[in-house]
Amino acid sequence: MAPLSDDAATQEMAALSGDALREGVVQALRDALGDALLDSLIKPNDDVWVRVRTDAWVQAGHVLRDTVGCDYFCFLSGIDWMPSPFGRGEDDPTAPTPERDTAIKQGYAGGDTRMQVFARVTNLTKHFGVTIKADVSDDAPAIDSWIPLYAGANWHERECHEMFGIGFNGHPDLRNMYLPTDFEGHPLRKDFPLLARLVKPWPGIVDVEPLPGDDSEEGEAS
Amino acid sequence: MTDLVDRQKLSYIAAQAADARLNVELETEGMTLNIGPQHPATHGTLRIIVRLDGEQVVWAEPSAGYMHRGYEKLTEVRTFPQVTALVNRIDWLGSFANEVPFILAAEKLMEIEAPPRAQWIRTILFELSRIANVSLFLGDLGVQLGAVTPVFMAFRDREHVLNLIEGATGGRFHPNFDRIGGLKDDLPAGWIAETKQVMKKLRNFCTEIENLLFGNEIFQSRLRGIGVIPAEVAKQYGLSGANLRASGVDWDLRRDQSLPLAYDKVDWKVWTHPDGDSFARCWIRLQETRESTLIVDQLLDQIPSGPIMAKVPRIIKVPEGEAWVSTENPLGEMGYYVVSKGDLGPFRVKIRSASFNNISIVPWVLRGVYVPDVISILASLYFILGDIDR
Numbered sequence: 001m002a003p004l005s006d007d008a009a010t011q012e013m014a015a016l017s018g019d020a021l022r023e024g025v026v027q028a029l030r031d032a033l034g035d036a037l038l039d040s041l042i043k044p045n046d047d048v049w050v051r052v053r054t055d056a057w058v059q060a061g062h063v064l065r066d067t068v069g070c071d072y073f074c075f076l077s078g079i080d081w082m083p084s085p086f087g088r089g090e091d092d093p094t095a096p097t098p099e100r101d102t103a104i105k106q107g108y109a110g111g112d113t114r115m116q117v118f119a120r121v122t123n124l125t126k127h128f129g130v131t132i133k134a135d136v137s138d139d140a141p142a143i144d145s146w147i148p149l150y151a152g153a154n155w156h157e158r159e160c161h162e163m164f165g166i167g168f169n170g171h172p173d174l175r176n177m178y179l180p181t182d183f184e185g186h187p188l189r190k191d192f193p194l195l196a197r198l199v200k201p202w203p204g205i206v207d208v209e210p211l212p213g214d215d216s217e218e219g220e221a222s
Numbered sequence: 223m224t225d226l227v228d229r230q231k232l233s234y235i236a237a238q239a240a241d242a243r244l245n246v247e248l249e250t251e252g253m254t255l256n257i258g259p260q261h262p263a264t265h266g267t268l269r270i271i272v273r274l275d276g277e278q279v280v281w282a283e284p285s286a287g288y289m290h291r292g293y294e295k296l297t298e299v300r301t302f303p304q305v306t307a308l309v310n311r312i313d314w315l316g317s318f319a320n321e322v323p324f325i326l327a328a329e330k331l332m333e334i335e336a337p338p339r340a341q342w343i344r345t346i347l348f349e350l351s352r353i354a355n356v357s358l359f360l361g362d363l364g365v366q367l368g369a370v371t372p373v374f375m376a377f378r379d380r381e382h383v384l385n386l387i388e389g390a391t392g393g394r395f396h397p398n399f400d401r402i403g404g405l406k407d408d409l410p411a412g413w414i415a416e417t418k419q420v421m422k423k424l425r426n427f428c429t430e431i432e433n434l435l436f437g438n439e440i441f442q443s444r445l446r447g448i449g450v451i452p453a454e455v456a457k458q459y460g461l462s463g464a465n466l467r468a469s470g471v472d473w474d475l476r477r478d479q480s481l482p483l484a485y486d487k488v489d490w491k492v493w494t495h496p497d498g499d500s501f502a503r504c505w506i507r508l509q510e511t512r513e514s515t516l517i518v519d520q521l522l523d524q525i526p527s528g529p530i531m532a533k534v535p536r537i538i539k540v541p542e543g544e545a546w547v548s549t550e551n552p553l554g555e556m557g558y559y560v561v562s563k564g565d566l567g568p569f570r571v572k573i574r575s576a577s578f579n580n581i582s583i584v585p586w587v588l589r590g591v592y593v594p595d596v597i598s599i600l601a602s603l604y605f606i607l608g609d610i611d612r
Binding site: 046047049071072073074075077079080083084088089090105107108118120124127129131150151152154155156163176177178179187188192194197 | 286287290292294295296298299330454455457458459460471473478479543544545546548555557559561563565566567570572574578579582583586611
């Protein structure tokens with residue numbers, strides 16, 4: 001299919017609805033980005049996920065805002081796909097550390113890196129949203145800023161930078177929002193320990209009450 | 223509307239020029255004023271640093287984070303049913319409404335749906351928490367503009383709603399009542415008749431506030447034409463709820479998306495206002511409170527019978543997947559992006575709270591306004607600190 005001009009593509013989008021609309025979104029991105037659209041997933045009657053190449057992040061945002069009509073900025077954040085080396089924080093601190101799965105497995109629309117940036121934009125007239133993801137490199141995680149597209153991305157990128165250590169090229173002010181300026185580490189990365197759980201065993205592992213209707217345990221107790 | 227925006231821009235440029243000129247010619251500096259972190263106009267501890275040139279704001283920067291509790295990290299070490307106890311504390315004035323989108327996201331991943339009666343009761347409690355939340359805003363609004371009476375009326379009538387929430391759930395502020403697959407308990411006897419009475423009282427309260435405040439000349443002159451946010455800017459910043467509808471955008475998640483809640487079973491109206499100023503934002507909230515009482519009345523009339531809990535395994539494991547669910551909370555769009563790896567607890571939860579986006583527009587909207595308007599604009603944007611910092 002030949003790339004459509006912006007106007008024609010916009011009009012074509014306006015005529016669609018439901019899952020055809022979600023397919024239209026993916027098609028519009030494919031026409032505009034070509035190879036840079038890496039993967040997509042449509043869940044029928046639910047939602048659409050797309051993953052774009054890191055260098056096409058801003059261009060994809062332009063397509064979503066201008067061609068697809070998603071001019072409402074919902075949120076932007078990051079995700080660390082590495083399984084937590086601390087598990088669910090329920091280990092007995094006196095016992096040796098149990099073996100854990102360390103394989104990194106990305107979610108919908110795939111991925112190649114440990115960390116990803118994802119954002120959601122919404123079309124307020126056609127009532128649908130798109131979740132867009134992009135990989136960021138492992139050694140120096142960084143991506144272009146969305147501020148020129150959506151002014152509201154400012155605080156979300158600051159928060160993401162603080163929590164995941166992902167850089168945003170072109171962001172004017174990446175100061176911390178929540179933590180002290182000299183805080184070391186990025187709290188939402190999976191390898192950042194939740195100290196409250198490590199210094200004291202989680203009481204949930206010892207205080208297990210028998211559940212109502214649990215005949216076997218009640219039988220033993222009586 | 224454009225005139226006002228241009229005026230804001232021009233006054234900003236003029237203020238900057240004046241600032242520069244003063245610095246060069248007289249070597250005086252503008253004043254930096256610190257509002258908060260304990261100012262009564264901030265529902266919680268938000269600090270705003272404003273730079274003034276005379277009486278005019280040339281630069282403003284909110285400084286959040288005094289109440290950051292790291293819920294996104296904490297959810298990763300909780301099981302799915304435990305998370306509702308955490309998210310109750312995000313927007314503490316409308317707690318039940320925080321639970322609903324998370325539970326719906328978990329239900330979506332598990333591909334189960336609550337039975338009709340549970341959906342109905344969820345919707346009723348959702349609207350009750352909206353009424354409790356926004357009625358406090360309506361009273362508080364008066365205090366921030368110098369009128370003391372409305373806040374007493376608001377606390378008086380909000381008490382009735384809190385009593386209802388307590389009667390049904392056992393908790394006044396943090397019900398923790400929603401369960402994956404349904405609800406903890408059914409409604410107590412006599413609750414429906416009681417609720418109908420209270421809804422009447424709340425409609426009277428709305429009328430009282432409307433007569434006392436909204437028709438008042440001082441109130442209008444303090445709010446009309448102040449802090450105008452055009453629709454385009456509002457959408458870019460992701461404003462939601464009444465703040466977005468006050469800018470003329472007809473968007474309400476209760477109507478515009480299909481969720482297993484009972485909003486499509488009743489007849490109600492989404493209010494919008496074309497002006498985008500502080501007055502419009504307050505006016506929309508007043509209308510919505512009244513509309514909510516009507517929604518509750520209609521839902522009570524046709525509440526179906528049946529179970530309140532779907533068949534759910536005793537130990538809840540949520541299948542692998544990702545789900546995004548957002549609802550129209552009292553403050554605006556509140557959503558959870560839940561990533562599950564098939565475990566007892568979520569792998570990652572992104573909490574999209576309304577106030578975070580609503581407050582990120584403050585540096586833009588405060589430029590060029592005068593000092594007394596700072597408070598009225600912040601009041602009209604309506605934020606809860608727990609909802610900004612999470």
